[in-house]
Amino acid sequence: MKQMKCKIAVSIFLGLTFFPLYSQTKTENKKIVKVLSFNILGGRTTKGDFNLDALAKLINEANPDFVAMQEVDYKVNRSKKLDLVTELGWRTKMAPIFARAMYYDGGEYGEGALSKYSFLSTRNVALPYLDGQEPRAAIEIVAELPSKDTIAFIGTHFAHETNEGREIQAQKINKVFSLNKYPTILVGDLNAKPGSGPINILEEMWQATYDKENPEPTFPSDNPKVKIDYVMFYPKNRWRVVDKKVIADTYASDHCAYLVTLELLDE
Numbered sequence: 001m002k003q004m005k006c007k008i009a010v011s012i013f014l015g016l017t018f019f020p021l022y023s024q025t026k027t028e029n030k031k032i033v034k035v036l037s038f039n040i041l042g043g044r045t046t047k048g049d050f051n052l053d054a055l056a057k058l059i060n061e062a063n064p065d066f067v068a069m070q071e072v073d074y075k076v077n078r079s080k081k082l083d084l085v086t087e088l089g090w091r092t093k094m095a096p097i098f099a100r101a102m103y104y105d106g107g108e109y110g111e112g113a114l115s116k117y118s119f120l121s122t123r124n125v126a127l128p129y130l131d132g133q134e135p136r137a138a139i140e141i142v143a144e145l146p147s148k149d150t151i152a153f154i155g156t157h158f159a160h161e162t163n164e165g166r167e168i169q170a171q172k173i174n175k176v177f178s179l180n181k182y183p184t185i186l187v188g189d190l191n192a193k194p195g196s197g198p199i200n201i202l203e204e205m206w207q208a209t210y211d212k213e214n215p216e217p218t219f220p221s222d223n224p225k226v227k228i229d230y231v232m233f234y235p236k237n238r239w240r241v242v243d244k245k246v247i248a249d250t251y252a253s254d255h256c257a258y259l260v261t262l263e264l265l266d267e
Helices: 002-028 052-062 084-092 163-177 197-203
Strands: 031-039 066-074 095-104 107-115 119-127 136-144 150-157 184-189 229-234 239-247 257-264
Touching (some): 031 150, 031 184, 031 229, 052 257, 066 184, 084 095, 084 107, 150 163, 163 197
Antiparallel strands (some): 031 257, 066 107, 119 136, 136 150, 184 229
C-alpha cells in the first residue's frame, strides 16, 4: 500500500512540473519584436520646456526593442547643443544612432533610432524633396535578434508641407527597401492620413498595422484626431501583429507614441 502511494505522488509531482515548463518554452520560442514610433519634438515638451527625462520615461515604460524618433536635434542651439539620441540612449540603456536630414541652427536635424541590440550595419538614405521644403531622410539599422534572425528596421519622417512631397518620398522608400534581403519594419511620422496618396503608395509594398476600419489617431497628443504615425512591415508573410497601442502623453510631445508588437514568422 505504501509503495502505491509513493508512485501516485511521483506521478502528480511530474505532472505539475512538466506542463509549466512546456508552456514557458513555447512562449520563449516566439520571435517577438516591439517597435515604437515617436516624434520627440526636438526634446521640447508641449509646455515649451526642454525635458529629455520625460521622453526617456515614456520609452522605458513602453519597453520596446527598437525606437524610431523624428524631429531629432544633434548639437543644435535650441536643444542646448546636446546630442539627443545619445542622451536618450544613455537614459534608456539602448544603442543610439542619428541620421542627418539637414544642417540646422548651429547643428544638425533628422532621424534617430534606439536599439536593444547592437548594429550589424546602418545607413542614412536621403529622400527626395521639393524646392522650398525641408530635406528628409530614412535611417536603417540591421540587427540580429536573440533568436539569431537578422532584421532591418527603418525610421523616417515625411514632408509636412505638401502631399506631392510625401508621395515622391514614399516612392523612394519602396524603390530602395524593396531590395532588402532581411525582413524589414518601417516606422515613422508620415504626415499623411490613411487612404491618402503617400500611404496608398507605401501599402502597395508594405503591410500596415493599423485598423483600416477605425484608424487609431496619433496627433495631437492632447486630443488625438488624425493618424499620421505608422508601423509597417515587409514582406507581408514574415510578420504578424500581436498587439498595438497608441500612447498619449500630453506632456512629453505633441505626438502620441505608437507601440506595435510583432512576431517574426518563419519562411
